[in-house]
Amino acid sequence: MDLNTIWFILIAVLFAGFFLLEGFDYGVGMLLPFLGKNDEERRLIINAIGPFWDGNEVWMLTAGGAMFAAFAQWYATLFSGFYIALLLMLLALILRGVSFEYRSKNDHPKWRNFWDWSIFIGSFLPALLWGVAVANIVRGVPIDADMNFVGSFFGLLNPFALLGGVMFVAVFLFHGAVYLTLKVGDPVMNRAKSSAKKLWIVALALVVLFVIYAFFGTGMYRSGTAYPPTLVAAVTLILSGLFLNKGRNGWAFAMTAVTIIFITFTAFAGLYPNVLPSTVDAAYNLTIYNASASQYTLKIMTIVALIFTPLVLIYQGWTYYIFRQRLTLDHEMEY
Template identity: 60%
Template sequence: MDLQTIWFILVTVLFTGFFFLEGFDFGVGILHPFMSRDDRERRTVINTIGPFWDGNEVWLITAGGAMFAAFPEWYATLFSGFYIALLLMLVALILRGVAFEFRSKHDNPAWRAFWDWSIFTGSAIPALLWGVAFANFIRGVPIDQSMNYAGGFFNLLNPYALVCGLASLSIFTLHGAVFLTLKTTGSLQERAMSLAKKVWAPATLLSLAFMIYTFIETDLYQRLGVNPGIIPVFSVLALLSVIVLLQKNASGWAFAMTGISIAFSTVTIFMGLFPRVLVSSLDPDWSLTIYNSSSSDYTLGIMTIVAAVFVPVVLVYQGWSYWVFRQRVSTDSELEY
């Protein structure tokens, strides 16, 4: 296995971890205004992700850093072509982070309402745009022979990408609802369970629509082959099992299944891309691959040593933080946000 493949796998792992962890963060933020009946309940909902949300975003920063260092041409083409979409996503994430910190700084109801809806907006926009971005990765965007993006912003908002965006938005919302059933108590837990059951149907239908549309619109499944094609089937089966598990109040298993569905969907996309990282809709030969967009072997070798040392440390630390804050949060708990 060459260094380019190793770093492609690492980027895949980083994005998979990001979507699994930040996915329920986005879902909680999206449901936040609809879950709560008063300010104390809203603070309780936010506190379910309070110790985790900023740590979860580190996965995105690390994935972006890995792309920049290992595949600079991919990074350059992506950020120039997707500039407006990524800027919009960044502004949303900043607004969301500021809202978490600012909403409790003043007791004025209008002040808190503004930041509550900022949390919703800052969660919903990235949840939608990540789906749009990855759909364009596999469908293809106009990239010329010089690896430059030759389209505009509205090229990215094609019907296929929007279906994928709605699918990612809905499945992250479901992931967040199931997470809330694990982290809340009493009436909040009952409402979270009810919302999870309601969100499951549109999330499942949109995910199936995206899979069918992918088969029609792209070469993803043809490139996967027979045996790797089992992975997207497992993703669908995991999602279908969620409603059964929710009916049996097996929230832990339901959360595991939404996480598996997200993880397998992400892995499917990267496997279908390999060895490409960004498909050219103008000419398949102009697509960016892990070879024509990578850094030198020397750079990749140094980075591999650094990653081998520090990635396990980060994983252990984040696992420890989840263990420390594993208890449920109730309206009687000491609240921060």
């Protein structure tokens, strides 16, 4: 396997980690106004992701940085092309990041209300826009011979991409609801559980629709490498609902986690060896070869990744262990 392929896989792993981890805290953020009936309950919900959300967000930054380092042409085309979508996402993420810290530092109901809705929007928009972005990457966008994006913002809002966005929102909502069943006490826990059961159906339906659309409408399944991850994602998504109905919430969460990882792998497997197909001419596709950094840079980055990624996994895992306890309303809360 060449270094270009290794880096393609590593970036897939970084995005999988990002969607798995931020997936549930985007989900929790979106559920906040609906599952928290009063201020105390909303604090409980926010504190359930309190120690983690910031570390989770670094997965996105690392994925972005790795794209820049390993496939600078991909990074440059994508980020300048998806400009307006990324701008919206950044505004949402800035607001969200500040909200967690500021929300409970003032008692006034209007103040808290404002930041609660900021958390909602700050979680909803990135979830939606990442779905739109991933679907567009898989589908391909107009790219010219100089690797430049020549489409428009509204071109990115095609039906397939919008379906991808809505699917991401639904899957993250489901994932977040299942997470809450593990992390908070009653009465929020029960509400989370009944929401999760409904969201399961919605998420499942949208994933099926997306796969059908991708099969007939895009090149995602042309090479066949996307079949196995799709199968894993589908099976685990079904299992997660079954576990949930049996009251095995921990297993349900493990399953949604695997589902999200394999949805990401499906997209990447369908892309390979492209990183951004061109709808203008297949000769203009960005691939893991024409978009990549030099072999020397890839080698350096491989060494760095091999040393530090396991470390990150160990200490982030440790934090989940430290804060494994279920939060209830009588716990002291930082946020």
